[in-house]
Amino acid sequence: MPAAALPNQIRKAVEQLGSADIMVGIPSFKNAATIGYVARAAQAGLVQYFPDLRPVLVNADAGSPDGTQRVVVETEPPDYVEKILLVRPTHRLQRISLTYPEIDGIGGKGAALRTIFEIADALKVEALVVVDSDLRSIIPEWIELLAGPIHKGGFDFVAPLYSRYKYDGTITNTVTYPFTRALYGLRIRQPIGGDFGVSGDLVRHYLAQDDWDADVSKFGVDIWMTTKAITGGFAVCQTRLGAKVHDPKDPGADLGPMFSQVVATLLRLTEQHADRWLHVRGSHDVPIYGFERLLDPPPLNVDTARLLDTFAKGPLMVGEEWQTSLSPENAEVVEALVADAAAAVENASRADLDIAVEQSGFHFPDETWARVVYDMALSYHNRRLDLDRIVASLIPLYFGRVASLIIETQELTTDQSEAFVERQARAFELAKPYFVDRWEQPAKTKGKRRTAGARSAS
Numbered sequence: 001m002p003a004a005a006l007p008n009q010i011r012k013a014v015e016q017l018g019s020a021d022i023m024v025g026i027p028s029f030k031n032a033a034t035i036g037y038v039a040r041a042a043q044a045g046l047v048q049y050f051p052d053l054r055p056v057l058v059n060a061d062a063g064s065p066d067g068t069q070r071v072v073v074e075t076e077p078p079d080y081v082e083k084i085l086l087v088r089p090t091h092r093l094q095r096i097s098l099t100y101p102e103i104d105g106i107g108g109k110g111a112a113l114r115t116i117f118e119i120a121d122a123l124k125v126e127a128l129v130v131v132d133s134d135l136r137s138i139i140p141e142w143i144e145l146l147a148g149p150i151h152k153g154g155f156d157f158v159a160p161l162y163s164r165y166k167y168d169g170t171i172t173n174t175v176t177y178p179f180t181r182a183l184y185g186l187r188i189r190q191p192i193g194g195d196f197g198v199s200g201d202l203v204r205h206y207l208a209q210d211d212w213d214a215d216v217s218k219f220g221v222d223i224w225m226t227t228k229a230i231t232g233g234f235a236v237c238q239t240r241l242g243a244k245v246h247d248p249k250d251p252g253a254d255l256g257p258m259f260s261q262v263v264a265t266l267l268r269l270t271e272q273h274a275d276r277w278l279h280v281r282g283s284h285d286v287p288i289y290g291f292e293r294l295l296d297p298p299p300l301n302v303d304t305a306r307l308l309d310t311f312a313k314g315p316l317m318v319g320e321e322w323q324t325s326l327s328p329e330n331a332e333v334v335e336a337l338v339a340d341a342a343a344a345v346e347n348a349s350r351a352d353l354d355i356a357v358e359q360s361g362f363h364f365p366d367e368t369w370a371r372v373v374y375d376m377a378l379s380y381h382n383r384r385l386d387l388d389r390i391v392a393s394l395i396p397l398y399f400g401r402v403a404s405l406i407i408e409t410q411e412l413t414t415d416q417s418e419a420f421v422e423r424q425a426r427a428f429e430l431a432k433p434y435f436v437d438r439w440e441q442p443a444k445t446k447g448k449r450r451t452a453g454a455r456s457a458s
Contacts, residue, residue: 021125022127024042028059039075042131046093049140051087053151057093061098109221113225127200146239156201157234159190176262178370182283186236190238192262223265224269239289310399317396322334358407361407364403366424
């Protein structure tokens with residue numbers, strides 16, 4: 001979609017700016033409580049670290065009813081920032097706050113980023129920094145850390161490297177990080193981190209893509225951006241941002257829609273770019289920018305019992321989908337895990353037993369989880385089920401895997417728990433030949449077999 005497709009009012013505002021060298025984009029929806037701090041930090045970062053570049057800050061909002069856009073406009077003006085930093089920039093910092101247009105009637109983070117990309121392209125920026133609007137840990141230096149590798153190092157895509165609480169970022173830890181690492185061989189720790197640096201060349205590449213669907217218009221956009229940067233052959237690095245403090249979410253209560261949009265996008269991209277990953281073996285580090293920061297992120301409470309209960313009820317909700325998608329061997333293991341989860345939940349609910357689910361010792365093996373995820377990707381590749389049904393059937397399994405990691409790491413620090421995430425990523429790499437062999441085989445019709453969980457239901 002070219003820049004001319006911007007609504008007239010937005011296009012006129014962009015034309016008045018002329019051009020820019022560096023831009024910060026902030027997508028938002030009902031973030032009045034936090035976006036003022038984010039905008040203030042972004043403005044200070046632009047002035048302090050890039051005083052000789054022509055800067056602009058763009059807030060793309062979804063029409064928030066809580067006054068989010070008003071907060072952005074009323075945040076301390078750039079001249080105030082210049083005075084407190086004692087920096088006199090060469091160019092005046094410009095700001096725009098707008099309501100972004102939906103894409104084919106669909107709004108969301110991806111639709112907001114589409115508008116931000118179009119504005120960045122129209123302004124011909126060299127570097128675009130995108131940051132979340134609910135951040136509580138952003139400091140001005142983040143702008144340099146995300147734009148510096150582009151401006152000074154010639155990189156095109158700068159992924160964040162955070163310190164996150166061990167139960168935060170579970171979609172990343174259990175799915176997108178190990179899967180993306182095993183597929184493409186790059187250890188990008190936060191492929192859906194939310195805060196990125198993007199070169200002008202990569203912005204144009206994003207705008208030239210023709211697979212911007214409904215999921216990409218929402219939370220699927222982050223994994224789409226990362227994957228398109230990798231498969232497009234762009235120079236990728238990571239940058240150390242320290243602790244990420246934002247509005248955290250309980251994976252069992254809040255992450256259902258996000259999980260569906262991210263994983264659906266991930267599976268579509270796996271199909272689309274098979275030629276880029278089929279022959280990749282192992283993985284390697286990518287360059288890292290910035291100093292290591294020793295900050296402890298705040299804790300996050302997770303309802304482990306709810307996670308295990310949802311997993312235990314999986315056969316009742318999506319047993320047919322498991323039967324269709326999982327290999328017989330993996331289905332048998334999942335069946336036994338379902339029985340273990342059901343027993344853990346039952347024991348925790350009994351008045352005569354003082355046993356919490358965290359004491360159950362429930363364990364969802366790394367190797368089984370890797371093969372389960374690969375089976376779901378194969379089910380989509382072989383068109384055994386519609387994508388929506390495949391993704392929906394993976395959610396209870398994801399809950400079971402997250403519960404297992406929580407139980408295993410409950411006594412460990414966040415840093416110590418990272419070893420479990422790395423162990424799991426290695427399991428995905430080791431299981432990749434299983435995935436590749438079956439991907440390249442002709443689709444076969446599966447015979448009927450007993451559904452996973454039939455034993456526990458009897």
